[in-house]
Amino acid sequence: MEIKNEAILVMDFGGQYTQLIARRVRECNVYCEIKPYKITAEEIKAKNYRGVIFTGGPNSAYDANGPKCDPKIFEIGIPVLGICYGAQLMAETLGGKVTGVNDNKEYGKTDVEFDTSSLMFHSAQEKNICWMSHTDRIEEIPHGFKITAMSKDCPVAAMEDIKRNFFGVQFHLEVQHTVEGMLYLKNFLYNACGCTADWQMDSFVTDTIKYLREKIGDKKVLCALSGGVDSSVAALLVHKAVGKQLTCIFVDHGLLRKDEGDQVESIFRQQFDMNLIRVNAKDRFLAKLAGVTEPEKKRKIIGEEFIRVFEEESGKLGKIEYLCQGTIYPDVVESGVGESAVIKSHHNVGGLPEDVGFEGIIEPLRDLFKDEVRKAGLELGIPEFLVWRQPFPGPGLAIRIMGDITEDKLDILKDADAIMREEFANNGLDRQVNQYFAVMTGIKSVGVMGDGRTYDNTIALRAVTTSDFMTADWARVPYDVLEKISNRIINEVKNVNRVVYDITSKPPATIEWE
Numbered sequence: 001m002e003i004k005n006e007a008i009l010v011m012d013f014g015g016q017y018t019q020l021i022a023r024r025v026r027e028c029n030v031y032c033e034i035k036p037y038k039i040t041a042e043e044i045k046a047k048n049y050r051g052v053i054f055t056g057g058p059n060s061a062y063d064a065n066g067p068k069c070d071p072k073i074f075e076i077g078i079p080v081l082g083i084c085y086g087a088q089l090m091a092e093t094l095g096g097k098v099t100g101v102n103d104n105k106e107y108g109k110t111d112v113e114f115d116t117s118s119l120m121f122h123s124a125q126e127k128n129i130c131w132m133s134h135t136d137r138i139e140e141i142p143h144g145f146k147i148t149a150m151s152k153d154c155p156v157a158a159m160e161d162i163k164r165n166f167f168g169v170q171f172h173l174e175v176q177h178t179v180e181g182m183l184y185l186k187n188f189l190y191n192a193c194g195c196t197a198d199w200q201m202d203s204f205v206t207d208t209i210k211y212l213r214e215k216i217g218d219k220k221v222l223c224a225l226s227g228g229v230d231s232s233v234a235a236l237l238v239h240k241a242v243g244k245q246l247t248c249i250f251v252d253h254g255l256l257r258k259d260e261g262d263q264v265e266s267i268f269r270q271q272f273d274m275n276l277i278r279v280n281a282k283d284r285f286l287a288k289l290a291g292v293t294e295p296e297k298k299r300k301i302i303g304e305e306f307i308r309v310f311e312e313e314s315g316k317l318g319k320i321e322y323l324c325q326g327t328i329y330p331d332v333v334e335s336g337v338g339e340s341a342v343i344k345s346h347h348n349v350g351g352l353p354e355d356v357g358f359e360g361i362i363e364p365l366r367d368l369f370k371d372e373v374r375k376a377g378l379e380l381g382i383p384e385f386l387v388w389r390q391p392f393p394g395p396g397l398a399i400r401i402m403g404d405i406t407e408d409k410l411d412i413l414k415d416a417d418a419i420m421r422e423e424f425a426n427n428g429l430d431r432q433v434n435q436y437f438a439v440m441t442g443i444k445s446v447g448v449m450g451d452g453r454t455y456d457n458t459i460a461l462r463a464v465t466t467s468d469f470m471t472a473d474w475a476r477v478p479y480d481v482l483e484k485i486s487n488r489i490i491n492e493v494k495n496v497n498r499v500v501y502d503i504t505s506k507p508p509a510t511i512e513w514e
């Protein structure tokens, strides 16, 4: 979908912050794309990028086997910003010198002094804190450059060649701990690259609706709606474009959280007047899952059954030309150093095979990061609670019940989980903690209630903070909130006599228990 004017290229050299850099550029309202470092100067010219950013990476710029850029990139005449490894690579390529540092490696928050007459640090403070993480450093800058920032252990914390518009920073300006990082980035984007901040979510929504209307014409579209933010926003964009030409199928597998199925139905049917088919398939899923205890087997059964139900329902609708999916940018971005595309670590329910007989796939969110999808959702009038909904795995509560799944266990878990969510919201934790839920542990333990012995279920509470869900820390939830949740679960949910809190980070644990 070619609807952007100005774009920046983020060249990935395998650094851990590549997507964060791209998100920061987007936060400055400048569109950007991530491409592997092997992209050539010719390809860059053809795409008409306004500027290029080299990311960090784990290699040494002087290592002959490390990833290198096409040196002709420096002849195109567009601004280049190198970050960490990217800055070192720029220095090496243009005739400077990079060396390993044995004694004075920098890691963490570091005091840096800036030359504020430089372009990148214009109107910045002369001294500030930046995030450093490096074992190599630039020893000699290339001809034409000047040093624009330094720290105690890093004589070239930043450099620039203002004539050619080349910039290098040793620190990570994209990381929150770099206090004025966004200002430095804006100086590069607006003052060096001449970007005008034209990437705005309101115009994205309007332009996308217009584009979809033209593309779809009078044809029909089908969408698998899960009630998650991605499929909801994707479906609503298509709905705004072509109205009732879109049919959404919402397969309720009975493994959703308490009342969730009804909420999804009422929002999309009543508030947005969408063509929605809700399939209540709980019995079917539970029958298939009866006696199954192995987590991957549960996932497989649910995934396959989902496709079967979806195909059966869509088969009743006659010819439909397009399938709409809520794929987002992190799902499609290619990794910098590997040859293959990053594959989502989990197969999502709703991930339909592409050969189910459609003329084409419509993926209106393919260029967006999650925070942009949320902004678009708010623009479209989707209620805040849905837009800010925490991630929920496709296989649903099936992977939060250890062992086999029964209707009783499902009911207990739904009630316990609803109490936890309610208390998180009451205490303002729902936006601070990235994912939180109850788990039916499958453990029974002895307790005492009144004067009697009990032997009942153990519920675990799981709450994590994370920025990317690849690593996570257990959330430091205040004791009084945990106490309230525990008391309420014991008192309000029958057949539970013990509540425990999971204090394991990821790794070594995963976020889900299965």
Ligand code: XMP
Pocket: 299, 346, 347, 348, 349, 391, 392, 393, 394, 395, 435, 469, 506, 509, 510, 511, 512, 513, 514
């Ligand atoms: P883990 O448990 O691997 O979870 O640390 C990381 C994130 O992925 C979600 N998750 C899934 N999402 N299908 C999904 O759509 C799945 O099978 C699945 N398993 C885990 C999990 O909720 C967390 O956000």
